[in-house]
Amino acid sequence: MSDSTGASPIPSSAPIPTHSELFLTFLKITVMGFGGTLPWTRRMFVEEKHWMTAEEFNDAYALCQFLPGPNIVNLTAVFGSRMRGATGALAAWAGFLVLPFTLMVTVGALYAQFGDMDVLRRVLSGIAAAAAGLLIATAAKMVVPLFKGGIDPAPFVVLAVALAIGVMRWPLLWVMAVLVPVSIAMAWAVRR
Amino acid sequence: MKAESDVLFVLAVQFAIMSLLALGGANAVVPEIHRQAVDLRGWMTERQFADMFAISQAAPGPNVMLVTLVGYHVAGIWGAVVTTLAMCGPTAVLAAYLSRTWDRFRHRPWRVAVQAGLVPISVGLVSASAIVLTGIAVRNFAAVLVAAATAAVAYWTRWNPLWLIGIAALAGFFGLV
Numbered sequence: 001m002s003d004s005t006g007a008s009p010i011p012s013s014a015p016i017p018t019h020s021e022l023f024l025t026f027l028k029i030t031v032m033g034f035g036g037t038l039p040w041t042r043r044m045f046v047e048e049k050h051w052m053t054a055e056e057f058n059d060a061y062a063l064c065q066f067l068p069g070p071n072i073v074n075l076t077a078v079f080g081s082r083m084r085g086a087t088g089a090l091a092a093w094a095g096f097l098v099l100p101f102t103l104m105v106t107v108g109a110l111y112a113q114f115g116d117m118d119v120l121r122r123v124l125s126g127i128a129a130a131a132a133g134l135l136i137a138t139a140a141k142m143v144v145p146l147f148k149g150g151i152d153p154a155p156f157v158v159l160a161v162a163l164a165i166g167v168m169r170w171p172l173l174w175v176m177a178v179l180v181p182v183s184i185a186m187a188w189a190v191r192r
Numbered sequence: 193m194k195a196e197s198d199v200l201f202v203l204a205v206q207f208a209i210m211s212l213l214a215l216g217g218a219n220a221v222v223p224e225i226h227r228q229a230v231d232l233r234g235w236m237t238e239r240q241f242a243d244m245f246a247i248s249q250a251a252p253g254p255n256v257m258l259v260t261l262v263g264y265h266v267a268g269i270w271g272a273v274v275t276t277l278a279m280c281g282p283t284a285v286l287a288a289y290l291s292r293t294w295d296r297f298r299h300r301p302w303r304v305a306v307q308a309g310l311v312p313i314s315v316g317l318v319s320a321s322a323i324v325l326t327g328i329a330v331r332n333f334a335a336v337l338v339a340a341a342t343a344a345v346a347y348w349t350r351w352n353p354l355w356l357i358g359i360a361a362l363a364g365f366f367g368l369v
Binding site: 030037059060066070074076077081086089093100101103111122123124125129130132135137154162164165173180183184186188 | 209210211212213214215216217218219221222223224227231240242243244245246247248249250251252253254255256257260261265269272276279280282283284285286287288289290291292294295301302304305306307308309310311312313314315316319320321322323324326328330334335336338339340342343344346347353356357359360361362363364365367368369
């Protein structure tokens with residue numbers, strides 16, 4: 001009967017939020033979540049409002065990490081739809097995106113105006129170098145555990161993707177069309 | 193008018209495709225955005241792309257907002273709307289739909305294989321992004337130092353990355369990078 005367990009054995013305790021609550025909660029999360037919205041999302045949903053149990057939260061997050069697209073944005077849609085169906089998903093998603101979008105358009109307009117200023121050029125090249133460093137650390141944290149397994153095709157897939165996209169600069173669509181089925185087939189074969 | 197709607201159409205199609213291939217999140221498609229916007233279509237220079245990536249990392253909000261900046265640069269406010277919707281819409285629908293059905297297949301062998309097969313793909317994509325972005329943004333010795341120091345601190349400590357970005361911005365301000 002393991003297939004019928006659903007999202008979680010422990011139901012969360014609070015009443016189901018309304019659409020405007022969903023919208024405003026995610027809006028608030030983006031206001032507070034400077035430099036990372038995930039911890040705030042968890043705090044709001046699990047600890048403050050009790051809309052989800054910790055286990056439900058983890059399940060939803062695991063799904064969004066593995067699906068394509070911006071994980072945290074997908075998470076808003078998953079939460080919203082679990083609370084209030086399709087329109088709930090829309091409310092949560094919109095609440096999460098409206099402020100960052102407005103901010104980015106403003107910044108984009110400022111950049112179009114002042115992007116050539118010398119001071120801004122220097123500051124941005126400093127930030128770009130640091131951002132590259134952050135991405136290297138993120139990649140390293142993901143790569144290292146994968147290379148510690150025994151007989152496992154995963155390291156070869158990582159290398160193939162990194163070479164094809166990062167070095168050869170081949171189109172993403174074709175690389176994925178070939179390597180995704182190959183990787184799933186190898187994972188299937190190894191686990192049989 | 194014609195040319196403008198053509199650009200919006202290209203943005204919509206390309207970013208929707210990218211979002212569905214973005215295993216590992218927005219950072220997984222940085223090389224493809226660069227390939228499209230700089231190499232293929234000449235929408236921006238290498239330097240402008242690096243700037244936009246820097247802004248998207250330093251600004252509050254999710255990293256995916258890079259696509260909003262790119263869209264705005266290419267086609268103004270409507271470009272921003274189109275790229276944001278194309279990048280954040282289709283996969284949100286997919287995720288909301290799958291969250292209702294995926295748990296049912298929790299213990300099926302095919303689901304385990306699909307998940308196990310996709311993990312190294314997303315790790316490879318993020319690694320490729322790191323390679324490409326380093327090639328674009330790290331072009332002199334000082335930048336190598338900043339990138340290496342940031343990577344080391346981010347890897348071995350639990351500092352908030354915003355501090356590192358702030359320090360790097362200051363180093364840039366004083367002309368050190």
